[in-house]
Amino acid sequence: MPGASNRTLRRMLQQRRVRLNGRITTSAGVEARSGDVVEIGKRVALPRRIHNIDILTEDDAILVVHKPAGLLTVATPHESERTAYAFLREYVKQQDPARKLFIVHRLDKFVSGLLVFAKSERVKLRLQALFQKHQIQRKYWAIVEGRVELREGTVRSHLAEDRFQRMRSTKDTTRGKEAVTHYRVLRRFSNLTSLEVTLETGRKNQIRAHLSEIGHPIVGDRAYGSRIDPLGRMGLHAYYLGFTHPTLSIPAFFETEPPPEFRRYLPTRC
Helix, strand or coil: CCCCCCCHHHHHHCCCCCCCCECCCCCCCCCCCCCCCCEECCCCCEEEEEEEEEEEEEEECCCEEEECCEEEEEEEEEECCCCCCHHHHHHHHHHHHCCCCCEECCCCCCCCCEEEEEHHHHHHHHHHHHHHCCEEEEEEEEEEEEECCCCCCEEEEEEEECCCCEEEEEEECCEEEEEEEEEEEEEEEECCEEEEEEECCCCHHHHHHHHHHHHCCCCCCCCCCCCCCCCCCCCCEEEEEEEECCCCCCEEEEEEEEEEHHHHHHHCCC
């Protein structure tokens, strides 16, 4: 945009309108190299907030939200009303009493980050098919105990639920479901490491179980062996979600800013 002033360009960055190779960038100092793709989109409205749930995008097919830590995605035997699904279902019904909302995937109660809901059963089935075919991109930030020495790695196992309802790796492939977790180191500290984690499969508690089993439980995750809690919450945040839109058949990708308690442990460009 050669005719734009520096002030206008800075404002575009601040408004999160600029993407470099598909990822939002807010820094003017990021270098673009030959072959990189720079996209400038329309101004994005500030998200609406429903019971501390930020609605990032909404159309006739999907609802993409940011769930805070401490909120259940769906009901349990102990809690049926204060869930992300219940709050959002009520929000959708206020717009149209005949409208329904369908669960596509979940985040654990103490994990924050991105969720997509479907507004019809047809859309739900299409999105779930993408999950089953591993055609949905999911990336997380994880703050774990200890120094992870390998710069990147992959954990593969079959996960099954134990008698305490925790997921554990098993050699019995008839009992466990295949789970694949990729990770790379972002920053190392004396007793902590921040990781970017990418899911190839999406099993219950997969990241929590796999990182614990390689000796680096997520901080604040006492169920999987953590002994420290520097964040005051579990150190896992689902920051990126990408998929083919189920009705428009175009790429859709969503990204969040780091939660405030994560920032000091992540690189400045995250």
